[in-house]
Amino acid sequence: MSPFSPQLEARFRELMQRYPARRSALVPMLLYAQDELGWLTPAAVQRIAELLAETELAVREVIGYYSMLRTEPTGKYHVQVCTNISCLLRGGDELYAHCERRLGVGHKQTAADGVFSLEEVECIGACSWAPAVQVNYDFHQELTVEQLDKILDAYAARARGERTDS
Amino acid sequence: MTTPHPLETRVVSRRFDQPDAHTLAGYLASDGFRALEKALAMAPDKVIEEVKASGLRGRGGAGFPTGLKWSFVPKQSPREKYVLCNADESEPGTCKDRLILEYDPFAIIEGMLICGHAIGAHRGYIYIRGEYRYLLDRMEQALAEARAAGYVGKNIRGSGFDFELHAHTGAGAYECGEESALMESLEGKRGIPRLKPPFPAVSGFMGGPTVINNVETLASIPPILLNGGAWFAAFGPPKNGGTRLFCLSGHVERQGVWELPLGFPLRKLIEDLGGGMRNGAKLKAVVPGGSSTPLLPGNVAWDLNLDFDSVAKVGSFLGSGGVVVVDENTCMVRFALRIMQFYRHESCGWCVPCREGTQWLQTSLTRFHNGGGRAADVDLMKEVSENILGRTFCALGDAAAMPTLSILQHWRQEFLDHLAGKPCPFGARTTAGAVGAH
Amino acid sequence: MADPALVHLTVNGQPLQVPAGTLLIEACKQHGIEVPSFCYYPNLSLQAACRMCLVEIEKMPKLQTACTVVVSEGMVVNSDSETVHRARKSAIEFILTNHPLDCPVCDAGGECELQDMTFKYGAEQGRFVEPKRHREEQQWSPVVYFDRPRCILCYRCVRACGEGMDVWALGVANRGINATIIPSHQDHLECEECGNCIDICPVGALTSGAYRYQTRPWEMQHVGAICTFCGDGCKTTLGVRNGEILRGDNRDKSGINGDFLCIKGRYGLDFTRHPERLKQPLARRDGELQPVSWGYALETAAKRWREIQKAQGAIGVIGSTRILNEEAYTLQKFARQVLGTPHLDHHRTADFPALFDALAGRGAESLARLDDLKTAPAVLLVGGDPTPQHPLTAWNLRWGYRQHKTRLYVLNSGDIKLRRQAYRYAQVASLAAAVRYLNGEGEAQSAPLTGVAEPSEKRWPQTPAAEVARLDEGLQDFRARLRQEQDVIIVFSGDIAGDSVRDLVAFGNSLSGQTRYLALADNANARGAADMGLYPDLLPGYVPVAAGQAGLNLEQMLAALPRQGLASLYVVGANPFRSHPVAAGDLKQTFLVVQDLFLTETARQADLVFPALCAYEKAGTVTNTGGQVQPQRRGGGCEGAKSDLEILHRLAAAMGEAAWGAADPDRTLQEIRAQVKGYDLPLAKLLAGEAPLALPLNGRVPRAAADLPLRPHHDTLFTAGTLGRYSATLNSVMEGRADKR
Numbered sequence A: 001m002s003p004f005s006p007q008l009e010a011r012f013r014e015l016m017q018r019y020p021a022r023r024s025a026l027v028p029m030l031l032y033a034q035d036e037l038g039w040l041t042p043a044a045v046q047r048i049a050e051l052l053a054e055t056e057l058a059v060r061e062v063i064g065y066y067s068m069l070r071t072e073p074t075g076k077y078h079v080q081v082c083t084n085i086s087c088l089l090r091g092g093d094e095l096y097a098h099c100e101r102r103l104g105v106g107h108k109q110t111a112a113d114g115v116f117s118l119e120e121v122e123c124i125g126a127c128s129w130a131p132a133v134q135v136n137y138d139f140h141q142e143l144t145v146e147q148l149d150k151i152l153d154a155y156a157a158r159a160r161g162e163r164t165d166s
Numbered sequence B: 001m002t003t004p005h006p007l008e009t010r011v012v013s014r015r016f017d018q019p020d021a022h023t024l025a026g027y028l029a030s031d032g033f034r035a036l037e038k039a040l041a042m043a044p045d046k047v048i049e050e051v052k053a054s055g056l057r058g059r060g061g062a063g064f065p066t067g068l069k070w071s072f073v074p075k076q077s078p079r080e081k082y083v084l085c086n087a088d089e090s091e092p093g094t095c096k097d098r099l100i101l102e103y104d105p106f107a108i109i110e111g112m113l114i115c116g117h118a119i120g121a122h123r124g125y126i127y128i129r130g131e132y133r134y135l136l137d138r139m140e141q142a143l144a145e146a147r148a149a150g151y152v153g154k155n156i157r158g159s160g161f162d163f164e165l166h167a168h169t170g171a172g173a174y175e176c177g178e179e180s181a182l183m184e185s186l187e188g189k190r191g192i193p194r195l196k197p198p199f200p201a202v203s204g205f206m207g208g209p210t211v212i213n214n215v216e217t218l219a220s221i222p223p224i225l226l227n228g229g230a231w232f233a234a235f236g237p238p239k240n241g242g243t244r245l246f247c248l249s250g251h252v253e254r255q256g257v258w259e260l261p262l263g264f265p266l267r268k269l270i271e272d273l274g275g276g277m278r279n280g281a282k283l284k285a286v287v288p289g290g291s292s293t294p295l296l297p298g299n300v301a302w303d304l305n306l307d308f309d310s311v312a313k314v315g316s317f318l319g320s321g322g323v324v325v326v327d328e329n330t331c332m333v334r335f336a337l338r339i340m341q342f343y344r345h346e347s348c349g350w351c352v353p354c355r356e357g358t359q360w361l362q363t364s365l366t367r368f369h370n371g372g373g374r375a376a377d378v379d380l381m382k383e384v385s386e387n388i389l390g391r392t393f394c395a396l397g398d399a400a401a402m403p404t405l406s407i408l409q410h411w412r413q414e415f416l417d418h419l420a421g422k423p424c425p426f427g428a429r430t431t432a433g434a435v436g437a438h
Numbered sequence C: 001m002a003d004p005a006l007v008h009l010t011v012n013g014q015p016l017q018v019p020a021g022t023l024l025i026e027a028c029k030q031h032g033i034e035v036p037s038f039c040y041y042p043n044l045s046l047q048a049a050c051r052m053c054l055v056e057i058e059k060m061p062k063l064q065t066a067c068t069v070v071v072s073e074g075m076v077v078n079s080d081s082e083t084v085h086r087a088r089k090s091a092i093e094f095i096l097t098n099h100p101l102d103c104p105v106c107d108a109g110g111e112c113e114l115q116d117m118t119f120k121y122g123a124e125q126g127r128f129v130e131p132k133r134h135r136e137e138q139q140w141s142p143v144v145y146f147d148r149p150r151c152i153l154c155y156r157c158v159r160a161c162g163e164g165m166d167v168w169a170l171g172v173a174n175r176g177i178n179a180t181i182i183p184s185h186q187d188h189l190e191c192e193e194c195g196n197c198i199d200i201c202p203v204g205a206l207t208s209g210a211y212r213y214q215t216r217p218w219e220m221q222h223v224g225a226i227c228t229f230c231g232d233g234c235k236t237t238l239g240v241r242n243g244e245i246l247r248g249d250n251r252d253k254s255g256i257n258g259d260f261l262c263i264k265g266r267y268g269l270d271f272t273r274h275p276e277r278l279k280q281p282l283a284r285r286d287g288e289l290q291p292v293s294w295g296y297a298l299e300t301a302a303k304r305w306r307e308i309q310k311a312q313g314a315i316g317v318i319g320s321t322r323i324l325n326e327e328a329y330t331l332q333k334f335a336r337q338v339l340g341t342p343h344l345d346h347h348r349t350a351d352f353p354a355l356f357d358a359l360a361g362r363g364a365e366s367l368a369r370l371d372d373l374k375t376a377p378a379v380l381l382v383g384g385d386p387t388p389q390h391p392l393t394a395w396n397l398r399w400g401y402r403q404h405k406t407r408l409y410v411l412n413s414g415d416i417k418l419r420r421q422a423y424r425y426a427q428v429a430s431l432a433a434a435v436r437y438l439n440g441e442g443e444a445q446s447a448p449l450t451g452v453a454e455p456s457e458k459r460w461p462q463t464p465a466a467e468v469a470r471l472d473e474g475l476q477d478f479r480a481r482l483r484q485e486q487d488v489i490i491v492f493s494g495d496i497a498g499d500s501v502r503d504l505v506a507f508g509n510s511l512s513g514q515t516r517y518l519a520l521a522d523n524a525n526a527r528g529a530a531d532m533g534l535y536p537d538l539l540p541g542y543v544p545v546a547a548g549q550a551g552l553n554l555e556q557m558l559a560a561l562p563r564q565g566l567a568s569l570y571v572v573g574a575n576p577f578r579s580h581p582v583a584a585g586d587l588k589q590t591f592l593v594v595q596d597l598f599l600t601e602t603a604r605q606a607d608l609v610f611p612a613l614c615a616y617e618k619a620g621t622v623t624n625t626g627g628q629v630q631p632q633r634r635g636g637g638c639e640g641a642k643s644d645l646e647i648l649h650r651l652a653a654a655m656g657e658a659a660w661g662a663a664d665p666d667r668t669l670q671e672i673r674a675q676v677k678g679y680d681l682p683l684a685k686l687l688a689g690e691a692p693l694a695l696p697l698n699g700r701v702p703r704a705a706a707d708l709p710l711r712p713h714h715d716t717l718f719t720a721g722t723l724g725r726y727s728a729t730l731n732s733v734m735e736g737r738a739d740k741r
């Protein structure tokens, strides 16, 4: 039984055709699987190994290598604060410290309500718009602490909204 | 979209202010695919000659002459050949490829098609770092349009030339920007670099002859083909052909990415484009080409022209075009630590000096910065860096050692000051040990 | 073939000549110049990860790794400069940064490459003052433990498991300083449990659950013995302390098995210490087996046998496929001369007589050694499943595939793991019919394919994909391609016998070049039992007994029991009643004497039981399935038990054969060398462990009076008859549990 949606399964089938050998699709498949499930569950690992006719060990070796791939859940909004040099010079550290205070969690931790998780990340390619934060895949750049607060407020509100919807 | 600055020479970035250049219609409206048309009418060798004549050197960091690289690909090969675009852009201080992917994705596609024709390849992949998801989406959109209109796939626009092209996402690994590690990653493996030789031009992706170029390098190809190599070369000083994108960040009034002819004075970049030092502070140091390049003291940097040879002459590299400006209020111990934190996190772990050395230096620098330094540490850190330099499997080890050595050399006094208990301008906070703790 | 071109280079001022294509590190080694390394390992893929082997090469800007540079003409190398020494020292210093210096309690202490290198090249004072990163030790299986901080990430274990064993149960997880070796199943290993990863580990990161923390290497004697399990004859070095065998390993790699040992050779030997080992003779009194003295037991046997002889009762003798050559030879002599009976046999698992009959008139050139499989251009494997049954044979086949692109043709009635290395694979309903078809008789349809296998995904990129063709072209294609091969080695198991073996040889003889043959028999000295004449119709060296003089074979002897057809049955190191259960009543008239290590199903029914020593506890020779003769050396002991040779001599004495004298394996070996065709081997080579080939090719061997079906054991990696059942370690690994029979 696949842990993935039929759409994702179809996408995987298409992806595996793109390369001379289907194993090439492994890293994208893992990332897309994570996008759908939130993290790489054992069932996801097993299914992807099966699709590629690889051992689960081979898949796990790859997962451990890439820093975006996770074998544990994160918050609904994963706040990634860059503190690398360009951001460091423009207050990336302050943004990170502020997130720690506001969210009450540290590096790679998830807040109790599951809405936010925090990670200090390496350069995300926003150096000329430093300091920068990525929430899930969305970039927020040239931030002050105040602006970041507003952004986090908006995410928090979205999380609340969605929850009352369901 | 970015509006051009009067001092800019927009070649690669010429469509950055065109709102619809990322659509096929918009691209076609501004010379799109005319270079391809021209190239397909030329013999492959002639295309390579033109690229050689342009003096174009790789924009990914190493600065290898692009035409020469293409010419290394064997004409006949029992194995399929490939063109790869390196859009892993992960070098701290660098954020230029992002703009090309965003505003001019078709230029990359066109550059790859031309390269494919030149070397006899019929398949390519664009390896985009995982964090750039919106750019992956944009590229896939562009590829879909191009495919639908017959610019990608079989018998491109009736020319008889086939080229299959796909975008491919990474998932967070600086080392996957190293060309052979990228190929491993593209084969679905851990991003461990490969032994060289053989070089990719002989045996690359899937063991086939492969050209791998940076986004900006490939995006420079269409204008070079359209206007001629000599035209491009004329923008810069001899052997430093063309223009390139410089990413200015750090303690300047205005950060940004601008396209300038090679040989452009760094001082003018800071003052005229960057609006000068932030808050009028004094310049202390410049990272001239991304975090891997040795830092230059302010006074050396002030008189520097930004071309490959001039920067090499003062002991550093033009690298990836990431210019990071550091002012006098910055703690260089902290700066060295942050750089090392990066390399420790990004070391693939394959070879001993890089894996163990970056860990050693990061823990030493952390302790040192936190006030636990010992007099012996300064020379020891220098020696540890020297023991990494030139002895690692791939260039990441050098990339970690070089900036560290330059900081230890030029700002040794700051280390001694830390020992003497001087207060650190950055305060005691350090995130070291957080990043990378798996 | 002409000598490959030589390349001239200079290392440290010394001119060297080596074949083109040699790696610099090997070129240096060949000329006695040591370039230290951790990650480099001959015949495994190159890593260049540890950076220990850095040397200076003229005209190269940076130090180069000698483990990856191929020599070139005129190359000038310095491996002894100040720069090189500094680089080495720093590599060790880096490796030691996170290495716990727990050498005093580490199993590898005293046999650790890192210790040795640190001593030689190292980093005497530690300059690393940062905290070390401690990690708890992990148990990955009953036999494999992993101590993460000790690991230096040389990736040897990963390659030995993947490239060498084709098991791929070890991998690398995480990145950078967090990189670590991981087992196949998150927190544990599921694999062949061969332990090669432990042997190949240069430090004490991987240690063996069967040995760890028991002793220090220097407290043991290290005795090179031959494994007593399968017929391949691997050398295993016994670690012996106070007469107790504590471990088997293969670190010195001096045997025919090179780097290889399987789980049995390495761990199975703990049966020697099993509490149920027999240590005293037993005699049945009042229906119960009770301990008796050796003198009583020997006298009782002799007395009964003399009575039976006098009454002209039939005596059957069943010999062993695990006893030494000297013992097997003496047993047949005892049976024929002392007991005076022709009823002698052993459990047969390969038809050597048929092979030698078919090869009649041909010499050594038609016999393959196990080693030859490593370089053969093509191999035809008929029947059997070498991976579990003949692990060294399988290792060598994989080696050939990996290093020499051997084309492996597999003809089998099942789906065996070697299909992964197969060039052509035919799964057939009847092996006999398929072999007849190969030999040009009969139709392909008479041996219908029951399945055809695609080679599974290859894990190493150097596999030339073009050579792995589809396998659905049937037997015709299989035969056609084989016919184009030259110098084929034909390997066959006990799944074929008699005329099928003759058909196979006829086919092999029709191929071009020199076809060589290898028959796979199941136990450690199955070949020795055959060569030494444990047959009712063949004397030592496959010499036929006089016409009409053949005795009963094993099946006939067992069949005679319920009919009270044997007055006595003497079973030496065999357990026939396990596969042929015998009711107690059937034995009423039969005086059953059993000589063994344990109270087996057969021994339990005996009237008299002699406790025997096992192969690791005695000296002599054994012959592997390919005919290579190797010395067996005495490792441990077992107080109270005696060697089969000694028991036979004592029985002979008790029976009144004064001339036999005391047991002396050397003297018996002399007799074998003089008496047995093909065993006149050079003694010096034999004792040096060079494993010379016995050549009992002897002209025609008549078909056995009654053709006896072979009964291959079909052992798995984790079973090995009686011995295996008494090995705690073999029984402890989870992979084996499903297989226990």
Ligand SMILES: Cc1cc2nc3c(=O)[nH]c(=O)nc-3n(C[C@H](O)[C@H](O)[C@H](O)COP(=O)(O)O)c2cc1C
Pocket (backbone or CB within 6 Å): B057, B058, B059, B060, B061, B062, B063, B064, B066, B086, B087, B088, B089, B090, B091, B174, B175, B176, B177, B178, B179, B180, B212, B213, B214, B215, B217, B218, B394, B395, B396, B399
């Ligand atoms: C550790 C490391 C990281 C690298 N990262 C990148 C990168 O993110 N993007 C890139 O274009 N080149 C990167 N490179 C350089 C590539 O290896 C390669 O030289 C480049 O893609 C070649 O393209 P070019 O000749 O067009 O510059 C990196 C090199 C190293 C050693």
Ligand code: SF4
Pocket (backbone or CB within 6 Å): B175, B193, B346, B347, B348, B349, B350, B351, B352, B354, B355, B392, B393, B394, B395, B396, B397, B398
């Ligand atoms: S220098 Fe070594 S450990 Fe570092 S990234 Fe390169 S191969 Fe990996």
Ligand code: FES
Pocket (backbone or CB within 6 Å): C036, C037, C038, C039, C040, C047, C048, C049, C050, C051, C052, C053, C054, C065, C066, C067, C068
């Ligand atoms: S032996 Fe050459 S790098 Fe390890």
